Amino acid sequence: MLDVKALIARRGEHEFCYDFSCHAGQIVAVLGQSGCGKSTLLAMIAGFIKAQGQLSWQGQSLQGLPVAQRPVSSLFQQHNLFEHLNVMQNLALALHRSLRLNDEQRQKIKEVAERLDIVDLMAKFPGDLSGGQRQRAALARALLRERPILLLDEPFSALDPILRDESLRLVSELCREHHLAVLLVTHQWQDAMAIADEVAFIDEGRVVQQCSPEQLLKFPASSQIQHYLKVSS
Template identity: 65%
Template sequence: MLEVNQLRLSRQGDEFCYDLTCQPGQVVALLGQSGCGKSTLLAMIAGFETASGVLLWQGRSILELPVAKRPVSSLFQQHNLFEHLTVQQNLALGINGRLKLNRHEQAHIAKVAEQLGISQWLASYPGALSGGQIQRAALARALLRQRPILLLDEPFSALDPVLRADCLTLVRNLASEHQLAVLLVTHQFSDACAIADEVAFIEQGRVIQQCPPQELQTNPANAQVAQFLAIADKGVFPSKDCS
């Protein structure tokens, strides 16, 4: 289990302090207004921001580990695929930075590529792919790193609704199959309804409510949560009933 207890950061006069849990195989969606601290929480877990407090994975502290040693893979809105490398070479970077793979590793890439539906584009360069194909390739590279915690910072927000829904469903299935602890930053409550086991609502650098999406709808912690959901229901954030 991923355990975040009083994980703290002070930055330019802003104070962040988080409490959150995420089980293997579980998807927790991080909701809240822009600037509330959702991405900051992911950066603290990944090690991109220096934090104090408690950060445990399976009961062991990972707070002092450098970024490369943490059991974490991150996927952002900017996919960061290398344009001069083929998709297969980009995926290989998830296993070995020297791009020299043995037969077992090559077979692993082929299996993950097939699972994510990108086998036919392995010889292509990222510039020849659509947005949805690129994000699938970036997700495949993250999986090939074989880290049990997957942090997703709105990686599908630029996709059209159908492609976004497909990618979200894929994440849900991958979390279950690979027993990944997934934290997903999103502005869309509909995303949480679609795939999240729980929602962590963040306000001013703190998690003020963590619960299933249905409970957030029926029993919001405060007026700010209720207002956020009311705006979503009016269509500013596409939403659907979680009941």
Template identity: 35%
Template sequence: MPEQPRIERTHADRIQSERPMIEIRSVTRSYGAFRALDDASLTIREGEFFSLLGPSGCGKTTLLRMIAGFDNPTSGSIAVGGQSMEGIPANRRPTNMVFQSYAIFPHLNVEQNVAYGLKRLKLRGGEEKRRVEEALAQVSLTGLGKRLATELSGGQRQRVALARALVMRPKVLLLDEPLSALDKKLREQMQVELRRLQQAVGITFVLVTHDQYEALAMSDRIAVMFGGKIAQVASPKEIYQRPVNRQVADFLGGMNFVKAEIVEENGASLIVDTLGFGRIKTDKPKAFVRNGGGATLGIRPERLRVLWDNATAKFEVAGKVVERHYFGEITHLIVEIPGLEKPLSVTETNDFGADDIPVGTSIRLAYDPEALVAMAD
């Protein structure tokens, strides 16, 4: 698995307001017979960093543009700050947007770009200048006010776009794939900065992204979308560890899928038989749908650990290494387990020599049965 950006969460466990900021009720957007968004309902809380995550064409940008007012629902309603947005044009909504292309006005310099929306407010006595400078400072662009948009790097253009939106002090800041045009290193740096900025200003951020690591690293909560429908809304940890279905699991990094026979099903748990892992008791997901007598279990590659020498674990499976892929700090091992139709993918950090295990070696893997989660197909 590629490197996961580590984010320092300065206020990771801060108490969040439970007050809803954006309420999306059964919103559908059709283009002829095609439904870009299909009966989507969602509540985004005040002060939350919320991500809409999904592959291209899943409807996430359509939803964002409808919150901004650039598009209107075919049916359903959107409210921001308790006020229905129906019939309110984009220029009178309490939202501001950071565009994917940044949309920096090429005929204006940085200062004029940031002050663009303030001009109309006719602020008195240097208030406009003060707010522009404050916004530039927030995005670390102090001193670049006189630069032309054409003289800025991609990262700087992005900061101008952010400052230009933040200076309006919106209730909600909408970000449309703001980091996709940046290179990897800058992108990871901006993830940290965006998160810090959001916590500093306390504005509700709604981010659209197709990058699962970006969503996991920055968000308080994530909505995963596929084909115009919202598949799951939960915290990053919940989404990653307890995906509701195979599609969500697959989209958020590697996942080993294991077929299982249901032995017993009761209120909160399932007892299943698997070929490789034997009999397992697992939590029953809320929206669990029985697939005949079977179920699908999933385990993340990093939740399987190689057992060295004579080490033993309470739960282990034995297999044979068939492939090895080196990724610097980690190694991917593909391990064939007798009885499993597909070999397991295992991620091991390179501190104990996982990168030296020869292909063909018989090894044992330790796992925690709790890491095996049941999901819909």
């Protein structure tokens, strides 16, 4: 379980303090108004923002660990692909910095590429790919890192509705297959209803309610949540 208790960071005049949890094999959708601290929460977990408090995975503290040593893969809206490397090289980079792979590593890439339907794209560069293709390639690289915590910060927001739905279903399948703890930051209530086991609603740098999507609809804990549901449902 990813366990967050009184995890605090300050940025300028703003203080962020989070309490919530996410189990292996579970998807938690992180919701809230723009600027409330959704991306900040993910950055604190990944180690990009220093924070105080309790942050642990399966009972082991992550505090003090550098970014590279945390059991975390992150995927952002920009997809984080290196433009000067082709898809194969981008994926290889997830397994070895020198891009020198053994047979077992090449087989891993082949299996993930087949799963995400990007085998025919391996020689292409990111600039030659569509948004959906870039998104699948970036997701493949995140999975190849084999980290049990997957942080998704609105990676599908630029996709058309059909690709968005396909991508969400794929994340749900991969979460179950690989037993990942997935945090999905989204502005779309429909995303939460489609694949999330729970939602964590953030308001002014705090998780004010964590529950199932159905419970949030029936029993919103604040007027802010009520307003959010009214305008986004």
